Amino acid sequence: xxxxxxxxxxxxxxxxxxxxxxxxxxxxxAVLEALDRAIDGVGPLKPAVHAAEKQLAEHNGDxxxxxRDVVENHVRLSxxxxxxxxxxxLATAAVTMPTNVVGLAVLQARMIAGITHLSGHDVAxxxxxxxxxxxxxxxxxxxxxVKKGRLPGSPLTLATAQVHDPELRTLLATExxxxxxxxxxxRRLVTVAGRxxxxxxxxxxxxxxxxxxxxxxxxxxxxxxxxxxxx
Numbered sequence: 001x002x003x004x005x006x007x008x009x010x011x012x013x014x015x016x017x018x019x020x021x022x023x024x025x026x027x028x029x030a031v032l033e034a035l036d037r038a039i040d041g042v043g044p045l046k047p048a049v050h051a052a053e054k055q056l057a058e059h060n061g062d063x064x065x066x067x068r069d070v071v072e073n074h075v076r077l078s079x080x081x082x083x084x085x086x087x088x089x090l091a092t093a094a095v096t097m098p099t100n101v102v103g104l105a106v107l108q109a110r111m112i113a114g115i116t117h118l119s120g121h122d123v124a125x126x127x128x129x130x131x132x133x134x135x136x137x138x139x140x141x142x143x144x145x146v147k148k149g150r151l152p153g154s155p156l157t158l159a160t161a162q163v164h165d166p167e168l169r170t171l172l173a174t175e176x177x178x179x180x181x182x183x184x185x186x187r188r189l190v191t192v193a194g195r196x197x198x199x200x201x202x203x204x205x206x207x208x209x210x211x212x213x214x215x216x217x218x219x220x221x222x223x224x225x226x227x228x229x230x231x
Contacts, residue, residue: 031173031180034102035133038109039123045110048123052114063118063226070118071217074111078104079210101180108136108213112220119224121159126169131159133172135220137179145175155223 041047046054051073055066112132113123121128134142135155145151150171152158158168 031177034105038106048113070114078213119226126164131155
């Protein structure tokens with residue numbers, strides 16, 4: 001146990017400053033850019049609405065089944081991006097961490113946006129985009145912010161608010177960035193002992209990112225329960 005603490009302390013001392021240095025760029029601007037790209041589409045990733053509509057068509061308008069496919073597809077994609085950005089050794093942590101964070105942000109935001117679309121919300125609406133950001137924090141994260149009075153309510157509450165709060169957008173982006181950075185950094189610290197074998201790190205990264213995405217997807221699915229049939 002003492003050896004493990006020493007290892008953790010050493011790694012924390014080496015990585016933590018680099019995480020903190022990377023965090024400012026990830027906690028606001030990069031997250032907002034990831035959100036917009038996730039919803040509007042980027043590279044091989046089609047816009048969230050297009051992907052959601054494709055699943056809806058495949059299930060003959062059954063929105064509940066379409067939502068489950070949207071979640072499953074993004075869990076797989078998160079596992080792949082988690083593997084790719086974590087196969088390097090510990091020395092590459094400072095380089096791959098921001099990539100992993102932004103990649104995870106894009107995929108999770110795209111997944112949640114697809115779910116909100118299937119539940120009948122307009123993802124072009126800034127209130128809905130705030131709701132997507134909030135859902136990325138997960139149920140516990142949202143509950144903590146609501147309890148502290150930093151958030152007026154659940155993601156569904158934000159999506160259906162009377163007016164859009166632009167300041168809330170920045171606050172949520174910062175919270176999401178910090179949350180994802182802590183997730184990635186924590187995973188690296190916990191698995192440092194196994195990082196002598198690069199592939200082990202990749203497998204752990206894939207599993208952790210996939211699990212994280214699955215949990216967020218289930219939360220979003222619970223928040224934005226769609227009608228059984230959309231058409």
